[in-house]
Amino acid sequence: MSRTILITGATSGIGKATAYRFARENDRLIVTGRRKGLLTAVAKDLKKKFQAEVYPLSFDIRKKTEVERNLDSLPEDWKNIDILVNNAGLAAGLDPVNLASTDDWDVMIDTNVKGLLYVSRKIIPWMIKQGSGHIFNIGSIAGKEVYPKGSVYSATKHAVDALTKGMRIDLLQFGIKVTQISPGAVETEFSKVRFKGDLERAKSVYKGYEPLQGEDVAEIIHFISALPARVNVNDIVVMPQAQANATTFHKI
Secondary structure (H helix, E strand, O other): OOOEEEEOOOOOHHHHHHHHHHHOOOOEEEEEEOOHHHHHHHHHHHHHHHOOOEEEEEOOOOOHHHHHHHHHOOOHHHOOOOEEEEOOOOOOOOOOOOOOOHHHHHHHHHHHHHHHHHHHHHHHHHHHHHOOEEEEEEOOHHHOOOOOOOHHHHHHHHHHHHHHHHHHHHHHHHOEEEEEEEEOOEOOOHHHHHOOOOHHHHHHOOOOOOOEOHHHHHHHHHHHHOOOOOOOOOEEEEOOOOEOOOOOEOOO
16 A cells, blocks of 8 residues: 655655655655755656656755745645655764864754754654654664764764654654664765765765665665564664774775
């Protein structure tokens, strides 16, 4: 049976890969992102390749009024959301706390924590009304351990870890599942964004080993979503074979 999936940050990386993975199963997709041109292109391609039903919504999850206005604009039959993938997130800068930009802090906190909450707060009552749902929060290995020069990014992902646990407790009585996926190194636009467009520095992050791809994480999300109703995977940490923890890699 076709499900309705809402994915934030669907213009690239894990979010985009997740949209394609669910489209293969004939699921309906609500894809969101700030970059309207890229979002439109993704939606068009999903329709062309999979004949998928796709509803694109371009907004900034950091802005509560935009979140509410855009999600409220969904037709009623698109508000029966079976799966919410809170994927949108980013790292900005890689600096010690005494030198880091407070503007970067604001961007990370507003996106990774408040944005996730704004979207969830809007969708959860709809899931409660229908008596079911599954929320996937995309965390990070940084939500399990802190690494040098990443204190605030790590703090935001530790917050995602805590929010996931809290959501699971609060929503248990309503039959809503909550899962956190915490990846290690994934080759996406993550490093390009962190280093503010410095492509050489971004590429260096993935040199000497084979990182995860967005499709790997998407496959895990899809697998968990297809498990029997009695099963919930609470938390999963996934890293490339060449990575042991946040800072230890085997590079050739």
